[in-house]
Amino acid sequence: MDDQNKNLLIATGLSFVVILIWFLLFPPPEEQVQDQAEPAAVQPVEGDTASTPAIAPGTTQTAATQSPTGTETALDAPRLPIETARLSGSISLSGGRIDELVLKDYTVAIDDDSPNVQILEPVGTGHSYYALFGWAPGAGLGGADVPGPNTEWTVEQGETLSTATPVTLRWDSPSGLVFRRTVSVDDNFMFTVTQAVENGSNSAVSAAPYGVVARHGEPADRKKFFVLHEGVVAMADGKLDEIGYGDMPDMDVLASEGARAEVTQVTESGWIGFTDHYWMTTLIPASGPFKQVAKYDESRDIFQTEAVQPTVTLAPGEGTEVTTQLFTGAKEYETIRDYQDAGVDRFIDSIDWGWFFFLTKPIFWLLHQLHQLIGNMGWSIIALTVILKAILFPLAYKSYVSMAKMKELQPEMEKLKERAGDDRQKLQQEMMALYKKEKVNPASGCLPILLQIPIFFSLYKVIFVAFELRHAPWFGPFQDLSTPDPTSLYNLFGLLPWAAPEVGSTLALVFVGILPILLGISMFLQQKLNPAPADPTQKMIFAWMPWVFMFMLGGFASGLVVYWITNNTITFTQQYLIMRSQGYKPDIFGNIKSGFKKTPKDAPKEK
Numbered sequence: 001m002d003d004q005n006k007n008l009l010i011a012t013g014l015s016f017v018v019i020l021i022w023f024l025l026f027p028p029p030e031e032q033v034q035d036q037a038e039p040a041a042v043q044p045v046e047g048d049t050a051s052t053p054a055i056a057p058g059t060t061q062t063a064a065t066q067s068p069t070g071t072e073t074a075l076d077a078p079r080l081p082i083e084t085a086r087l088s089g090s091i092s093l094s095g096g097r098i099d100e101l102v103l104k105d106y107t108v109a110i111d112d113d114s115p116n117v118q119i120l121e122p123v124g125t126g127h128s129y130y131a132l133f134g135w136a137p138g139a140g141l142g143g144a145d146v147p148g149p150n151t152e153w154t155v156e157q158g159e160t161l162s163t164a165t166p167v168t169l170r171w172d173s174p175s176g177l178v179f180r181r182t183v184s185v186d187d188n189f190m191f192t193v194t195q196a197v198e199n200g201s202n203s204a205v206s207a208a209p210y211g212v213v214a215r216h217g218e219p220a221d222r223k224k225f226f227v228l229h230e231g232v233v234a235m236a237d238g239k240l241d242e243i244g245y246g247d248m249p250d251m252d253v254l255a256s257e258g259a260r261a262e263v264t265q266v267t268e269s270g271w272i273g274f275t276d277h278y279w280m281t282t283l284i285p286a287s288g289p290f291k292q293v294a295k296y297d298e299s300r301d302i303f304q305t306e307a308v309q310p311t312v313t314l315a316p317g318e319g320t321e322v323t324t325q326l327f328t329g330a331k332e333y334e335t336i337r338d339y340q341d342a343g344v345d346r347f348i349d350s351i352d353w354g355w356f357f358f359l360t361k362p363i364f365w366l367l368h369q370l371h372q373l374i375g376n377m378g379w380s381i382i383a384l385t386v387i388l389k390a391i392l393f394p395l396a397y398k399s400y401v402s403m404a405k406m407k408e409l410q411p412e413m414e415k416l417k418e419r420a421g422d423d424r425q426k427l428q429q430e431m432m433a434l435y436k437k438e439k440v441n442p443a444s445g446c447l448p449i450l451l452q453i454p455i456f457f458s459l460y461k462v463i464f465v466a467f468e469l470r471h472a473p474w475f476g477p478f479q480d481l482s483t484p485d486p487t488s489l490y491n492l493f494g495l496l497p498w499a500a501p502e503v504g505s506t507l508a509l510v511f512v513g514i515l516p517i518l519l520g521i522s523m524f525l526q527q528k529l530n531p532a533p534a535d536p537t538q539k540m541i542f543a544w545m546p547w548v549f550m551f552m553l554g555g556f557a558s559g560l561v562v563y564w565i566t567n568n569t570i571t572f573t574q575q576y577l578i579m580r581s582q583g584y585k586p587d588i589f590g591n592i593k594s595g596f597k598k599t600p601k602d603a604p605k606e607k
Contacts, residue, residue, distance in 0.1 A: 078152075080167055081160045084185055087329070091161065092122060095149045096169050096181050098191065099123070099130030101328055110471050110479055119279050119328055128216040131281065131326050133181060133193050138206030138311050145175045146207055156180065163187055176200035189329025190339060196321035199314040208311040209322045211283045213273050215303045218245050223277055227464055229352045232294040232305055233280070234272035236264045240349050248296040248303060261295040269345040272305045273327070275352070278467050283307040284325040284344055331467045333368055352465045359458035364466055371468065377481050378474025381463075381559050385566040388455060393574070395451070400575045404582035405440045452567065456560075463559040474562070478515075481559035485513030512554040515561040520550030522568035529575055529586045 077094035082101065089101035101120040108114045121129050135146045147153070151171055158167030166184035173179065180196040195209050222230055222245065232243040243251070243262065254261040264270075266285075272292045273282030285307050293306040312320050327339065331351055340347040353360045366387065370380040389396070412434060420427035435442060463469050469482040477486050477493075487493040488500035490511035501507035523546035553561055579586055 080155060080158075080169075082162075082185070083160050084163050084187070086188060087185070089120065091167070091169075091183065093153045093155070093169070095132055095151060096147070096153045097122075097130045097132040097149075098183070098326065098328070099128075099132075103330060106330060106471075117279070117330075119281065123216070127220055129214070129219075129281070131211065131213050131283070131328065133195055133209070133211045133324065135179065135195070135197065135207040135209050136308070138208060139313070140201075140203055140205040141175070141177075141207060145173045145177060145205075147171045147173075147179050153181070157182075161185060175205075176202075177205065188332075188335050189327055191326040191328070192323060193326060194321055194323045196319060197314065198319035199316055202316055204313055204315050206311050206313045208308060209324075210306055210308045211285070211324045211326070212307075213281050213283055213305045213326075215274060217301050218303075219276055221277070225464075227354070227461060228277060230276055231274065231303075232272065233275040233282070233350055234264065234270065234292055234294065234305070235346055235349065236266045236270040236272075236292055237268055237288075238346060240346070242352075243294055245303065248294065249298060251294070251296060254295070259295050259297050261293055264292040266290050266292055271327075271344065271347070271350075272307055274303070274305060275331070275350060277465070278331055278470055279329065280331050280350055281328040282326070282350065284327065285309060286323045286325070333364070333466070333468060351467075352461075354458075354461045354465075356454065356458050356461070359454060360461050363455075363458055364462045367462065367466075368468060376474065377469060377472035377559065378478065378562060381481070381562050382566045384459075385563050386570065389567065389570045389574070392451060396571070396574055397578060400578035401582055402440055402442070403575075404579045404584040405438060406442065407579075407584045408582075409434065409438060409440065456564070459563055460557070460560050463557045463563075469557075469559055472559070474558070478558055481562070482557050484555050485515040485558050485561065487513040487515075489513075489517075512551060515558055515565065516550045516554040518565050519553060519561055519568070520546045522565050522572065523549055525588070526568050526572045526575070528588050528592050529572065529579070 077092045079090040079092055079100070082089040082091065082098075086104050087101060088104060089098075091097065092099050099120050099122045101118065103117045103119065106117045108117055119129070120131070121127050123130070132149060134148065137143060137146045153169040153171050156168045156170040158165050161167045161183055163185060166182055169181045169183075171179045176199075178198040178200055182194040182196070184192045186192075193211070197207065199205055219230070224230075224246075229242050229244060231245040231248065232241070234241045241262075241264070249260060251260040251262050253259070254263070266288045268288045270288065270290075270292060271282050271284040272294065273280060275282075283305065289310060291306075291308040293304075293308065295304040295306065296302070297304065307324060309322055309324075312322075314320060325344075329335075333348075333351065336347050336350060353364075363384070367380055367384050370383045371377055374380050374383060413431065416427060416430045416434065420430065434440075463482060471479070472481045473479040474481055479486075486500060488511045490501055490507060491498050493514055500513070501511055527542060527546060553564070576586055576588075
């Protein structure tokens, strides 16, 4: 077998092994159905503890603790509506929780009758997910002197929270303190919560303001796919921290509370919350210092993130206020980038760029710019592929020129084999001398193929996690490039009146769609630029490789398969034209024809 076929076999085999291991160990998860009933373990608990607020400046006294996650059903509590161009929902006056939020711009599926995506849900729905704010009592205060998670607030100002009309809630404590909570919202997904307190008592008091995002149980639509992070995402003084839902039960036990928690002291700036595949809810204190807490309550299966600000001490007649922002919505690239430009430190890193962020970030940026220009994500992926191939063209040109020269040297190499006989060391030495004389690098033939592997995985990461590809249409049946090919041989690619097999099923692996078939054909033609190896085993591997990849990648995102088809087509064209320009004319049809010929049993094998 000549060296360029050997290089191609090594590179293709490496790609095959990597993807095969990936596919077998981390298959696409099956859709999970969760019980919609409220978990039996989630019951009202008196004296439940939260994180201990920061120590008050100038004192060693630690503020008392208070539950930020009261679990009384809030479905029947009085509510204050939320209504903007992009959001609808309500604030529960029980605890003043922001616990009902629906995204008007996005539906669960692409069907016309699909409901809108709901991010936040009240306690009692089975998938409770909400944000609440409050004050943990310190010196001079008891638990009844501060508003708790189930405190009944009154509306002091406003009837509906909108972009033009903020609302203010009020609660007067028995000890004479007046608490106010003013909530505003912008045109997208950012709430601003200002907590104020006035000390109307006759003595100094201390309290620590906090914000909490709590989630009862794991999200119903959690993907559980290793390429995607779902769970806690936090930024603390420029350092990103991610904790998956599955890892939270393994955190250290917080001795003062018995819950599992990870505590981080933030000096200047940061944020913390929960991120899902396409959605996120995050607390963003106005400034440091403050304490971030990621917590898991095993007894009630509640996941929780907290931002606890320093304890403040107020003399009689004094007051203070603190501001915390709450992002809860879609992880739109431009929206998150605008919030970062407005001062939220490294907020763009809340998008899961992965370990290869140095590739995924520029690839997504380029794809996003192309999409802005073209207006269609499918054609943008194709344009991105063309640009990537243009960047790699100098290397590809050198590689294909080397492959053409290797073909020209084939007669000389055959003579070397005859002279060397069984002396493989002599053969290798004379071959290296020949390569040096003719200025040919046999390893350069597989380098472009190897470079495609990190680009492939980076683009897969982008296509899998980037919100902009969710429900992104191309043409015809391809209306969501973040999902597998919806067409199938099973229904003659939509001509027969029944649906294609469900993704992940055995039938879906057998009856592949149009895009995987085109992928297999493109790999087959690219392979036929060179004659099949004489060795029967190697010949069989080459013959099956395109079709194995076709079936394996049938369950991958359509956008990724579009990239690979385009990449194979451009590679085929480049290699064909460059090799012809160097005097070697690939006999594609002859190679295809010879591939169907069986090797005679008595045919001598190549040594």
